[in-house]
Amino acid sequence: MRDLLEHLRGHGDRVAVLTDTQQMSYGGLADRVSEAADRLGDTRRLVMLETRNDIPTLVHYLAALASGHVVLPVPAGRDHSELLATYDPDVVIDAAGMCHRRPGSAHTLHENLTLLLSTSGSTGSPKSVRLSRRNLLSNATAIADYLDIRENDRAATTLPMSYCYGLSVIHSHLLRGAALILSEDSVVDDEFWTLFRHHGGTTFAGVPYTFDLLDRVGFDTMDLPDLRYLTQAGGRLAPERVRRYAELGAARGWQLFVMYGATEATARMAYLPPELAAEHPGCIGRPIPGGSFTIEPLDGWPADDTAGELVYRGPNVMMGYAHGSADLARGDEVDALHTGDIARRRPDGLYEVIGRSSRFVKMYGLRIDLQRVETALRDRGVTALCTDLDERLVVAATAPRDRDEVARLAADTAGIPSTAVHAVVVSELPVLPTGKPDYPAVRALVDALDDTALDDTAPQASDLATVVADVLHIDRNQVDPDASFIDLGGNSLTYVAMSVRLERALGRLPADWQRLPLRELQRRAVPRRRWTATLETSVALRAIAIVLIVGSHATLFEMWGGAHVLLGIAGYNFGRFCLTPAPRGHRVRHLRTTIAWIAIPSIVWVAVALVMTDDYHLSNLLLANKILGPHDSMTAGRLWFVEVLVWILVALAALCLLPAADRAERRWPFAFAATFLAVGLALRYDVLGLNLGREAWFTMLAFWFFAAGWAAAKATTAWQRVAVTVALVVGLYGYFGNTHRELLVLTGFVLLIWLPAIRCPAGLTVAAGVVAEASLYTYLTHFQVYALFEGHPALGAAGSIVVGVLLTQAVTLVRRRMRERRPTLSAPAVPARR
Structure with missing residues (x-):
């Protein structure tokens, strides 16, 4: 494949690779490949390549092909000791770099051998499929032909590069001069869709499990203006789901290609034309260009049945299997691939798989x-x-x-x-x-x-469902294990308790745990050390901020700025929990619930305080003192933070109701948030000449702190985080007229933007979680509590925290008791799976 470099250079300045931080032309890719090929050397060798969906992996893979080496791709992060012992590769390329284990080769490599791929059913097993240059080129050409891949297509890498399906996406698109969007993110990640939209993604590939995840993230409501088609392979997708996605594509302007293949056929053997998918969703379709099927008799199958074993022939059929390094010298040994699938050829020429011979048992x-x-x-x-x-x-x-x-x-x-x-x-x-x-x-x-017997101490998804039900105050039978925390109604207020409980149950949590189905969450959790735990920065800041607020008001110390940090955290959580890929109606309902969780306790407490004290006015019952006054009261403005937060959320809920705004936010999530930050900063600098002065500190004009947190949540690249940080530095300079206060607020925001989590003693994690969870009730009640300890600020501050925690626990207990007394035959918390 030494002509590979010429092929790459032939596409010149066309975009070849896109990531969240880089864009590389075909010419630039060719230069990188050439440099890596020089480091690999001219002596033909066996190269084991640890794969990730990133530029270094792609460069090394292409360099090995261009130099005529034999490549053995393996997934990153796994134990490859058995493969190393079996095949004894001459070169190993992993995250640490390129390791030449010997100057030459220890193997006799057949002249046609190009690629070794693990068989689909035995990842990590020494059994591999031997593929030739002809296999790769013929299959890539056939795929590019029936998919009509064009130079302006941009394919996202949703599958591992060590998997034949994932590699086929790379081969077919590079063959046609199209671009690859390299990403390690899952389709459940906002970052994936941000990248996909930003680079104008036209296609991505999925196995059945991918489509399960697409259902979870509300794919059917996403605005993807550049999407041309989806491809599905890697297992049978239920006919009803094929039909549903085909009909969805027809309505939204994209196509669904259902495909059939095997590693032994390089990747693909058949495809179902998109226009037939809705009508014939149970079929695998037609042979790919250059390939053919026959139906051959199968032992034990009725002779009068038209079905039989599906056998494929074509230039993409493997050379044969390899079980050890000695097999690398063998040539072509297979001319027909017996798939093991039982199939029929329908009168319309479409093929239909009805079973698998190896999946029949006799009992x-x-x-x-x-x-x-x-x-x-x-x-x-x-x-x-x-x-x-x-x-x-x-x-x-x-x-x-x-x-x-x-x-x-x-x-x-x-x-x-x-x-x-x-x-x-x-x-x-x-x-x-x-x-x-x-x-x-x-x-x-x-x-x-x-x-x-099964280890009863291991956390199961059913156990997680119990934890979720307890935190969200819903019935256990309402919790779908395939739903996420957000799907089930979780919000920024219940998030703290949930994260602490899950940390104890599962260990260290992935950064996007709140969007993952419970099953996926359990699978991706990382065990933690016994004495340490991971504490999300937003939770730690929430705990610290409420302590600073209480301590400063109780005159224990003077460290102002905690409320503005809390406002930023509220914006950060708004971006994470409210602006999810869920449908617009779901977003609005989620916002409505969040507003109620804040407003109702606040109104109840104001009503209690009105009876017991002279601290508040009737306008506080409406959470509208900042709007209705009186403005000259020293106490009526104490709840400014709650009022500002509630009315910001009300305004944003109204905005989310607008289809145009909803579409714009989904398509440009960071730009959308940054626009509101820019508007907030314009008001902060009073470009309209309203001369509001310091009154803006504690009014709706403090919205820009919320917007900064929102933008931070949607910042997925380094330059976006830098932009938000710079905006904060500029906005805070001189804002309070107090350098210490400005630095405190800036420090909180910088930690929120750049440090998503911290490691700390497990006990401290629990304590911080408890204090953070109680922050709302602590804020509401502390004005009345610390006043009871006049002259003893330390006791006043401590008492305020304790009262807030106890009140939070009491409310939780009441809600739990109410839930237990409700009838169990209640409606599901989330829509049933389709």
């Missing part, structure tokens, strides 16, 4: 189709994987199903005694890194259950 004289058992269970509301082990039907189902119920349903479906079924209930069905079912892992789960 009690019956031939049982495991795929059909899974489908039947799914139709009865049970998501499960089925396999066999020691003459038993093994079923792994997701919680909260009961094991006995799962076994009974599976036995009824298969027509065998329930004693022949061994069921296990898990929080999440095991999948390979490619998103495909991991059936060996299902067998291992059952083995573990037989030998030691």
Whole structure:
């Protein structure tokens, strides 16, 4: 493939690669590839490449191909000791750099061998697929042809580069001079969609699990003006979902390509034309250009049935398998790929897979189709994987199903005694890194259950559901394990308690935990050290800010600025919890709930204080003292922070109701927030000449602090974070007329922008979480509490914190008791899965 460099240079200044921080032309990519190829040397060798969806991986991969080396891609972050021992690569390229293990090669490499890929069902296994230059080029050409890939297409990398499907996206787009949007983010991440929109993404690829995640993030409501088509492979997508996505695409102006393939065929063997997807969603379609299918008799299958084993022939069929380094010298050994799938050719020429020969088991004289058992269970509301082990039907189902119920349903479906079924209930069905079912892992789960029973101490998704129900004050049966914290109604006020509880249950949480389904959250959680824990910076700042507010008001010390930091945190959480990819109506309902959580307790406390003290006026009941007055009262303005926050949220809820504003925010989330920050700063500098002076500190004109936090939440690149930081420095300079106050507020914002989490002792994490969770009730009540300790500011401040915490816990307890007394047959908290 030494002509690869010429191909890259042939596209000159066209954009080849885009990331969140870089843009590289084909010419620039060719230069980088050439430099890396020089470092690899001319002696043909076996190169193990640890892959990530980033520029260094792409450069090293192309450099190895351009120099004629044989590449063995492996996923990053996994144990590759078995592959290293089996194949003994000459060069290893990982995050640490390029390691030449020897000057030459220890192997005899066949002249046609170009790529070794792990078989889809055995990632990490020594068994690999041997692919040639002809395999790669023919398949890339066929894919580019039927997808009609164009030079102005931009494909996002949603799959690992070590997976044949992920590599096929790279091959086919580089072949046509199109651009790649490299990203390690998941489709559940706002950062992915920000990058996709910013670079005008036209396509991305997905396995069935990807489409599960798309359902969770409200993909059907997203504004993606440049999207041309989606591709789906890597496993069967249920026909009803194929039809739904095909119809959605037709309505929104993009197409769905359902594809069928295998690593042994380099990637693709068939595709379903988009115009046929809605009408024939159960078909795999037609052979790719240059390929062909035959239906061949299958042992044990009725001779009079038109179905048989699907066999594929084409230039993309592998050279053969490799089980060790000695196999790397072997040439072409396969001319027809026996897929193991049972299929029919319909009269209209479309092919339809109806089962898999290897997924049939014989029990009690019956031939049982495991795929059909899974489908039947799914139709009865049970998501499960089925396999066999020691003459038993093994079923792994997701919680909260009961094991006995799962076994009974599976036995009824298969027509065998329930004693022949061994069921296990898990929080999440095991999948390979490619998103495909991991059936060996299902067998291992059952083995573990037989030998030691499941570890009851391990947190399950069902356990997480109990925690979520407790924090959100909803019934346990309302919690869908496939819903996220935000889906279930979580907001910035319940977020603190939830993060602390989950940290204790799961260990260190991923940064985007609030948007992840409970199953995904459990899978991505990282165990923590016993004595330390991760504390989100926003939670720590919330705790510190309320302590500074209380201490300053109680005259224990004088460190002003905590309320303005809290206003920024409110904006930060607004960007994270309210402006999610969810539909517009869901956003507004979420905002309405958040406003109620703040306004109702505030109004209740003002009503109590009006009876007991002379601190407030009737205008405070409306949270409108700053609007209605009186403006000359020393006490009526104490709740300015709550009033400002509530009315900001009310205004933004009204804004979110406007379809045009909703679309603009989804398409340009950072720019949208930055615009409001710019407007806020214009008011801060009084460009309209209103001469508001220092009154702006404690009025709606302090909105720019909220907007700064909002922009910080939507800042996904370094330059965006720098821009928000600079805006804060400029806006704060001279704002209070007190350098110490300005530095305190700036420090809080800088930590919020640049340091998402901190490590600290586990006990401190819990304490900070408790204080932060109680910040609203502490703020509301502390004016009346510290006054009871006149002359003892330390006791007044401590008493205020304690009262706030106790009141928060009391309210939580009351809500929990009310929930327990409600009828259990209540409506689901989230829409049912489709």
